[in-house]
Amino acid sequence: MQTDLLAPQIASLDLTLFMREALYEAEQAGLAGELPIGAVVVIEGRIVSRGRAQHQAKQSQLRHAELGALLDGGTALWENYKNAILFTTCEPCPMCLGAAVMADVPHIIFAAHDEVVHSRQTVATNPYVRRHIQSYYGGVLEAQARALIARFNPAMLAYITSQRQEHATRAMQPHSASGSAPPPEATPSGEQI
Numbered sequence: 531m532q533t534d535l536l537a538p539q540i541a542s543l544d545l546t547l548f549m550r551e552a553l554y555e556a557e558q559a560g561l562a563g564e565l566p567i568g569a570v571v572v573i574e575g576r577i578v579s580r581g582r583a584q585h586q587a588k589q590s591q592l593r594h595a596e597l598g599a600l601l602d603g604g605t606a607l608w609e610n611y612k613n614a615i616l617f618t619t620c621e622p623c624p625m626c627l628g629a630a631v632m633a634d635v636p637h638i639i640f641a642a643h644d645e646v647v648h649s650r651q652t653v654a655t656n657p658y659v660r661r662h663i664q665s666y667y668g669g670v671l672e673a674q675a676r677a678l679i680a681r682f683n684p685a686m687l688a689y690i691t692s693q694r695q696e697h698a699t700r701a702m703q704p705h706s707a708s709g710s711a712p713p714p715e716a717t718p719s720g721e722q723i
């Protein structure tokens with residue numbers, strides 16, 4: 531399903547070009563045993579920062595790809611946030627959506643939809659969020675993003691596809707400190723998307 535909030539100045543961009551860069555970050559995260567999620571921040575056709583999931587490496591639940599990219603935006607993002615686009619391989623969670631809003635990044639482009647986070651509904655129904663967001667557009671290279679998630683973390687793919695919310699988020703983390711999660715997949719699983 532497409533989410534069709536796309537500002538005219540963004541519509542002319544080759545969205546797949548930058549999403550491929552985010553997918554590269556996602557693959558690197560997966561290869562490192564992290565959740566396979568990546569992000570880039572783009573301003574005026576140039577990538578100014580990159581991020582990838584680093585929960586395990588940094589021992590923090592907050593080390594999301596999008597938040598990392600936004601925090602590393604530096605002077606380019608600080609001075610030109612009005613033209614910034616956040617590309618992410620998976621629909622942003624409430625924290626990362628909130629970080630984009632607070633960073634005044636008006637455009638969010640994502641690949642795989644996440645039915646659990648309900649961020650789309652937040653954009654649609656929260657006036658404060660809606661005022662900041664000019665583009666909220668999903669489905670760009672979604673098949674590639676889902677294939678990447680299936681390769682590294684089939685549990686995460688099932689999670690983001692589910693409408694149910696009773697799953698513990700830790701269950702999809704490959705090296706969960708709880709010890710209940712399975713080890714990371716060294717090879718692609720049998721699940722092919």
Ligand SMILES: [Zn+2]
Nearest residue numbers: 594623625626
């Ligand atoms: Zn997030």
